[in-house]
Amino acid sequence: MSRVINPDSVGKERTRLTKSIVLCMREMMKMAKVTPEAKDMASFIALALQSISEGVDVSVAAWEKRDYWVKADKFRMEWMWAGQLAEKMKTAVLGDDWATIASLLPQIAMRLNKIEVSDNHRLGKPWENAYALLALHRKL
Numbered sequence: 001m002s003r004v005i006n007p008d009s010v011g012k013e014r015t016r017l018t019k020s021i022v023l024c025m026r027e028m029m030k031m032a033k034v035t036p037e038a039k040d041m042a043s044f045i046a047l048a049l050q051s052i053s054e055g056v057d058v059s060v061a062a063w064e065k066r067d068y069w070v071k072a073d074k075f076r077m078e079w080m081w082a083g084q085l086a087e088k089m090k091t092a093v094l095g096d097d098w099a100t101i102a103s104l105l106p107q108i109a110m111r112l113n114k115i116e117v118s119d120n121h122r123l124g125k126p127w128e129n130a131y132a133l134l135a136l137h138r139k140l
Helices: 010-029 036-065 069-094 098-111 130-139
Strands: none
Touching: 010 036, 010 098, 036 069, 036 098, 036 130, 069 098, 069 130
């Protein structure tokens, strides 16, 4: 029997989400005022950071199986910020607090400053309808 290979691993998802966040922030910086699309973008950033935070334990599980505790803890500490900023961002978006969102974006950008997104990306606009999804999460 051959190995089962999962092409959609948590690491690839994390890479795709970080690139999407960088692209979203790049587009958000071009906006002069708050529009419905800006709300979608801010909501997408909150949801993407939350998804990244939830995927960290899945990534670390393989290392912990092999008793690489130090490596696992280091990885957790590297991505701890994602869950914290996701919660702050979610609260700010749902509270329509754009001053807080404006202060959180540079913090997120500082963490993702090494991520490069080419101009010929195939990510599309992943933030479309993210505000409705975030509002739905709040009701659950």
